[in-house]
Amino acid sequence: MSAHRILRHRDIPNIASLETYRANGGFEGFRKAVAGMQPGDVLNEVKLSGLRGRGGAGFPAGVKWSFLPNNLWPHYVVANADESEPGTFKDREILESNPFQFLEGLMIASYAVQAHDSYVYLRGEFWQIAKLLDGKIAELEQAGLLGEKLFGTEYSLRLHTHLGAGAYICGEETALLESIEGFRGQPRLRPPFPAVYGLFGKPTVINNVETLANVPGIIANGSAWFREQGTEKSPGVKVFSLSGCVNKPGNYELPLGTTFRELIFNYGGGLPEGRNIKAIMPAGASSSLITADDRALDTPMDYESVAAIGSTLGSASVIVLDDSVNIAWMVNKTVEFFKHESCGKCTPCREGTYWMSHITERIVKGEAGKEDIDLLNSVARNMQGKCLCALGEFSTMAVVTGIEQFRADFEKLQRS
Amino acid sequence: MNQLLQKYPQEIQAVLARYPADRKRSAVMPLLHLAQQEPGYITKQAMLEIAEILEMPVTDIDSIVGFYTLFHEQAEGRYHVQVCTDLPCALRGADEFLRQLCENIGVKVGETTPDGMVTIEEVKCLAGCHRAPMFQVQGDGDISYHENQTVESAAALIQDLRNRKEAA
Numbered sequence: 001m002s003a004h005r006i007l008r009h010r011d012i013p014n015i016a017s018l019e020t021y022r023a024n025g026g027f028e029g030f031r032k033a034v035a036g037m038q039p040g041d042v043l044n045e046v047k048l049s050g051l052r053g054r055g056g057a058g059f060p061a062g063v064k065w066s067f068l069p070n071n072l073w074p075h076y077v078v079a080n081a082d083e084s085e086p087g088t089f090k091d092r093e094i095l096e097s098n099p100f101q102f103l104e105g106l107m108i109a110s111y112a113v114q115a116h117d118s119y120v121y122l123r124g125e126f127w128q129i130a131k132l133l134d135g136k137i138a139e140l141e142q143a144g145l146l147g148e149k150l151f152g153t154e155y156s157l158r159l160h161t162h163l164g165a166g167a168y169i170c171g172e173e174t175a176l177l178e179s180i181e182g183f184r185g186q187p188r189l190r191p192p193f194p195a196v197y198g199l200f201g202k203p204t205v206i207n208n209v210e211t212l213a214n215v216p217g218i219i220a221n222g223s224a225w226f227r228e229q230g231t232e233k234s235p236g237v238k239v240f241s242l243s244g245c246v247n248k249p250g251n252y253e254l255p256l257g258t259t260f261r262e263l264i265f266n267y268g269g270g271l272p273e274g275r276n277i278k279a280i281m282p283a284g285a286s287s288s289l290i291t292a293d294d295r296a297l298d299t300p301m302d303y304e305s306v307a308a309i310g311s312t313l314g315s316a317s318v319i320v321l322d323d324s325v326n327i328a329w330m331v332n333k334t335v336e337f338f339k340h341e342s343c344g345k346c347t348p349c350r351e352g353t354y355w356m357s358h359i360t361e362r363i364v365k366g367e368a369g370k371e372d373i374d375l376l377n378s379v380a381r382n383m384q385g386k387c388l389c390a391l392g393e394f395s396t397m398a399v400v401t402g403i404e405q406f407r408a409d410f411e412k413l414q415r416s
Numbered sequence: 417m418n419q420l421l422q423k424y425p426q427e428i429q430a431v432l433a434r435y436p437a438d439r440k441r442s443a444v445m446p447l448l449h450l451a452q453q454e455p456g457y458i459t460k461q462a463m464l465e466i467a468e469i470l471e472m473p474v475t476d477i478d479s480i481v482g483f484y485t486l487f488h489e490q491a492e493g494r495y496h497v498q499v500c501t502d503l504p505c506a507l508r509g510a511d512e513f514l515r516q517l518c519e520n521i522g523v524k525v526g527e528t529t530p531d532g533m534v535t536i537e538e539v540k541c542l543a544g545c546h547r548a549p550m551f552q553v554q555g556d557g558d559i560s561y562h563e564n565q566t567v568e569s570a571a572a573l574i575q576d577l578r579n580r581k582e583a584a
């Protein structure tokens with residue numbers, strides 16, 4: 001396999017040290033941008049690369065950056081390091097083991113939109129990572145890579161970490177902004193969008209950790225280099241978090257467009273002896289379930305192809321379910337998660353997740369009848385399209401697709 | 417007298433410097449983390465002091481503390497052992513792991529050991545799903561991850577926590 005582009009610490013073990021990172025081309029992209037490129041040219045190169053957001057929605061990063069109006073200042077960039085989707089553990093590895101590449105990406109993004117203060121929002125459990133980043137930021141200040149008049153130009157930049165305190169909803173970008181501003185992490189009504197009214201009411205870019213970690217390579221080596229991997233519409237490599245019923249769970253950096261079969265069987269070592277694959281959840285607990293037939297297994301993992309089989313790639317947290325797993329049990333687990341994490345701001349989500357959890361609990365305990373399966377289905381369908389943010393919608397995905405594809409699993413647990 | 421301000425003057429200055437001068441309340445979460453370090457929970461006194469420093473209503477601070485799960489409103493065990501039983505971990509035996517661990521230690525989920533040292537809790541995904549069973553330990557102003565655990569290794573670690581006297 002070719003050298004890693006994001007998980008570079010696997011090839012260069014000591015890359016978390018500034019010296020090693022710089023000896024391997026680190027901060028060349030940032031220097032090139034600040035000392036030799038107009039902000040608009042940096043933005044354009046990222047646009048040309050076709051880099052899509054790695055946090056879930058797959059929105060083109062360069063296009064997002066270009067939405068910031070030039071008559072409203074200051075601008076902010078916020079890195080989303082909340083990583084809380086069940087099955088997702090890629091940002092954590094990047095932050096722990098290749099932190100400078102992420103920070104450099106954040107710095108280049110800041111230059112591109114001319115932000116002078118940028119923030120990293122970390123989930124509260126990443127306490128030690130926040131300490132680590134604080135140390136790395138201090139090193140960059142000492143090395144003259146952060147601070148005033150960088151590379152002899154007029155550009156100045158400071159980075160700050162902000163630690164959350166345990167709330168999945170803070171990964172949703174507007175809840176995240178509320179949380180930095182010192183409020184409960186509850187989503188804002190949109191419009192206005194963060195590009196215009198973001199952090200402290202100012203134009204703001206929010207990008208995922210992995211998205212930003214892709215940026216230094218694009219600036220240092222050009223967008224054509226970035227496009228060498230992946231597909232036309234989903235260019236580049238992606239870090240896939242593989243978990244569940246596989247022999248070798250872990251993060252795998254592979255070109256977008258790699259098939260599920262390759263990830264699960266070639267890289268992930270397949271399933272334990274005697275087990276067969278039953279279903280795949282490609283986007284963590286928020287997934288629409290995929291029945292793991294041959295067609296699904298041979299589907300390339302890029303944004304378009306996964307959508308074409310009725311699911312979403314999301315943040316590419318691939319959870320594998322084998323034939324020992326009852327789908328109703330799985331649905332109960334995901335619904336429990338969303339009930340716990342619903343911020344309570346809107347009624348359909350607050351009440352809906354409560355009822356779904358109540359019903360699935362009864363189903364797995366063998367206390368429910370056929371009418372309860374239909375009730376569960378109708379509660380989920382009634383929530384769809386009525387929630388203020390995507391969490392409410394996410395909570396219904398496994399329920400609806402689970403009943404659709406594996407109704408027998410629910411009926412099996414019915415009271416007799 | 418604002419004890420928090422007296423105790424952590426530099427830390428508080430550094431925190432405030434991260435945010436625009438007219439956006440002081442942004443510092444509320446960092447200050448709550450600071451206030452929780454020693455007692456292990458947020459005291460009413462700390463809330464009043466933070467409200468004073470940030471010039472915001474104490475009722476807002478109360479509601480923020482209630483919203484975020486890592487802020488504790490009352491004294492529990494000095495260490496929170498938080499075992500993940502979310503879907504990916506559960507697929508690798510986390511539910512059974514937690515059940516056996518509780519049996520081994522002799523407390524139920526949500527309970528604290530009689531010496532007041534360790535509270536066992538069940539939590540959602542901690543971004544360590546590939547190394548289940550796993551848990552985090554919150555206490556003494558730190559959060560540490562413990563992954564690829566067995567009931568024996570976890571019970572030994574808990575015993576170790578219970579033997580600690582002084583804050584690390």
Ligand SMILES: Cc1cc2nc3c(=O)[nH]c(=O)nc-3n(C[C@H](O)[C@H](O)[C@H](O)COP(=O)(O)O)c2cc1C
Nearest residue numbers: 053054055080082083084171172173207208211390
């Ligand atoms: C409930 C919810 C949770 C989310 N959690 C995260 C998260 O933990 N990390 C993340 O990067 N994006 C998360 N997102 C997506 C963000 O709202 C946002 O789209 C993303 O950070 C944008 O970055 P990107 O364009 O680089 O992907 C979440 C969205 C929702 C609705």
Ligand code: SF4
Nearest residue numbers: 343345346349389392
């Ligand atoms: S959908 Fe759920 S999480 Fe989103 S705002 Fe409404 S209650 Fe909060």
Ligand code: FES
Nearest residue numbers: 500505542544545
């Ligand atoms: S499900 Fe337990 S750490 Fe992710």
